[in-house]
Amino acid sequence: MILAGVTLSAIAHWFGDAQHWRGGDGIPHRLVQHVTICGASLLVAVAVSLPVGVVLGHLRKGGVIAQNLANMGRAIPSLAILIIAVPFLGIGARPAELALVALAVPPLLTNTYVGMATVDDDVRDAARGMGMTATQMIWRAELPLALPYILSGLRTATFNVIATATLAAEIASGGLGQFISTGLEVNDSVEIVCGAILVVALALTAELALASLQRAVVAAPLRQHRNTRRPINQLEEPDDANFPDAA
């Protein structure tokens, strides 16, 4: 079977070559680089987006901006953000991480906001009626209901970040994208395809992990309701793989 001009056996050989599993250019090292870059940016993005989204959503303020942020975020091409970051932040992993934060925040912020803001008024009234303070209301009543949306936003953000981190190899950040970049440079199709396989495998693994997390954390009754609450015009849906940025 041929995949992009490369035979399956060539791919197997590439993965079977011990050289490719050793040292700074090896798969493990680059995998760690990739995961570190993605993890760091997601952490920062979550730390920034969640509080802001929760508060704004609870207060139901700033809705227009928050809701359109995902759209605006999508309009920023990842390559441009990586390149423009260089004069400010230099090259390497750090600038890539910061650029990736900019890509991760929009889906997270928008989804958090929407999740919080669309909590049923009845629920909020009941909570108020029970004498809950705002903080208690957020933690005990609204957040649990907003969780499906938030996790969905996290899945989109994660996908975006993993995909864009492959481009970051162009600014010397390392990571799995370096296989693709080098393969392109020296016309080695096997390396390109293998690099692509690695990135896709990582993305799939992350996707499955987050899907399991979603299943574990979101209360069972809410899971059933997800299908009916599917706003078509909204761009971020609290459902499986949204429309992440291909990068």
Next chain:
Amino acid sequence: MRTSPTRPDRAALIGLAGLLAVALTAGACSSSSKSSSSSSSGGSNTTAASSGSGATIASKLTLGGPAECQQNAFCIPGLQKTYGITFKSFKTLDADGPLTYQALTNGQIDVGEVFSTDAQVVANNLVVLNDDKHLQAADAITPVIANAKATPGVTAVANKVSTALTTTILLNLNKSVGVDHQDPQAVADGWLKSMSLDAASTGASGVSITIAAFGFSESDLLAYIYGDALKAAGASITVKANLGSRQTLEPGLQSGQFDMLIEYAASALEFLDHSAGLASGDINNNITHLKALLGPKNITVLDPSPAVDTNAFAVTQATAAKYHLVNMSDLTKNG
């Protein structure tokens, strides 16, 4: 509402992940002592501490350069063969571009592969190590072009440009672009004008040529220089940049994806002869061999220019002072 059409997505995802796992395991289980013949990233060839060289200066330093450095006869393989130099590790950056210079100046690499005509070396206060064992060969600027496009008019214009170009001129032009940040095309056109090479004519009219440029700024500049000269002579020119290095462009030229490439004689030769060592410091020797190799592929080798651009290896002033580096062979001293 029917079931989500994305639920099968997850089944497919799991299936795909499973397949991937099987493939990876199968691959990993296959003979691990066999290194793949075309392994280009080749792991870090340079990390294995070679016998007896454990204490050389080079073994403590990181080299940075383009990906093809690992295969280029005038880079890592040549350094090993001619000088016995093995670096601690290699970092893939770019070909004499912003990544290499930034990595050098902020210490992410110790030695950088640069080009001898790049003014950024001086501007960044870097020191080029002397090629005392003459690893580098006569890398004269040499346009190569598909036979079909090598009309007398085209050839005449290109050769005129090549004759006028010297190493010093190239250095100055590169400085205008890389250091003074002027627009490459403006710099090219300005030079053509100053040498009266932009006179409008019809010598090359009716020919449409696609020029491919390597992924570094001098190549872009050269593409503009030759391209705009040919345009003035009536040709219709397209420039394709950023396609990669020689590994991509030479096959592309031979398969007709583009028509013209502004090559570097010795490097092209070593690439085409699979590092058989045909290239030397004698430009005529290089051109003869080049013509012998490219002729059968229906590619014309035009006249070489006096301008020469070879690989060079640069370090920061601090590094040079620390290890007392002046010549390339100083890197093999114990340090």
Next chain:
Amino acid sequence: MLMTSQPWVRWSWVRTHLHVIRHLVWQHLYLTLLAVGIGLVITFALAGLARAWRPLEGPLLALCGTLYAIPSLALFAALVPFTGFTTTTAEIGLVGYTLLILLRNLLTGLDAVPDEVRDAAKGMGFGRWRVFTRVELPLALPALFAGIRVATVTTVGLVTVTVFIGEGGLGSMLMEGFQNTFRTEELVGAVLVVALAVVADLVLVGAERLLTPWTRRARA
């Protein structure tokens, strides 16, 4: 960092390069619209197939989804051995990426048509085809439009990546500026791509409002 400092935007360069900028903007737009257009045609065809034979829907979406997961740089690079450094290569990749977005949205929209409406149409004597074109499609339009919006904006970004296979549109301005450390060119390239995406999005929002006035009432 680097020696000579340069102004962030050298307006003289912009002035003398308006024709280059215009050309690249058009090239970028062309690549984008072509991809979305072809993507739409294929989407309609696939959606029709999926509606005619339901079991096909899942696998089709899974296939598109898998395509989507492939990093764009890799997909373009992997196509080069087959179709060379041409616009075709770029377009194949770009169209592939639009498919998941468009197809999923169209199918979702078609699914969302209430059964009663479909029954009513059938009751009025509409044949299968007429039900599809006169009833289901118009009702699925909002969903499709949301998809077109997302697909277009995403594609504008992806076109920049095609610079690595010889196309690039405004991406080539971005990368040339990067390679020569020429800030003006980098910035102009980056700003214009973002502007293009934003403008495209706004135009499509406007078009959506025009073509589906009934949703405006629902929104209000």
